[in-house]
Amino acid sequence: QQQVKQSPQSLIVQKGGISIINCAYENTAFDYFPWYQQFPGKGPALLIAIRPDVSEKKEGRFTISFNKSAKQFSLHIMDSQPGDSATYFCAANGYSTLTFGKGTMLLVSP
C-alpha cells in the first residue's frame, strides 16, 4: 500500500520557470512533511519541511503548500535553474518513520 503518492514522475522545465511537484497522503497520523533533493551518487538532502498546522512555508526559491483537509502538499521551485536538476522526494513522518513518495526527476533546460 503506497501511503504517499507523488506526481509527476518526471518534469522538464525551462530555466526561470516554476517547477511544481505534488504529493498526496492517506494516513492522518502523519505529523511532519519534508522534501528531499537527491543528486546521482549522493544521499537525499533535506530541502524544506512543513508541519500540518501551517499552510505554507517558504525558504528562498522553495515553497511548500500544505492542504490538510485534502491531504495534499506540494513543492514549488521558483525561478528554476539548471543546478536544480535532480530527483525530488516528498515524505511524511509517522512514529519516527519516513514514508517516501516514488520521486520526481526534474530537468531544468538552459
Place this chain on the structure above:
Amino acid sequence: KAGVTQTPRYLIKTRGQQVTLSCSPISGHRSVSWYQQTPGQGLQFLFEYFSETQRNKGNFPGRFSGRQFSNSRSEMNVSTLELGDSALYLCASSSSGGNTEAFFGQGTRLTVV
C-alpha cells in the same frame, strides 16, 4: 559540524554471504534510521534506533538486523545475501526521531553477485 558518515561507500558481495554496514550520525543526534533505496521500490524504511533501542521496524525479513552503540553509531547487518538485496543503503540521523529534521549520509552501494 560533520555530517552523517557511512562506511564503506561501495561493497560487492556474493550470494549467501553476510555484510555489515556502518553509520556515524551527526554529533548529538540520538536517532538513527536505515533505508533501502532501489529503482523499483524507491526508499523503504528498514528500522530506527534511539538510545540503543530499536523503536521501529519496517517490513523486511529477519535477515536484516541492526544495532546502535552507546555513542549513537549504528550498524546494520544483512545475512544470507540475495541478489535482490543489491541496493543503496542509506542512514539518516536526527536529534530525537519523530517529527524532527533527518539528515542522510551518502549511502553504501551494495552489489550482490
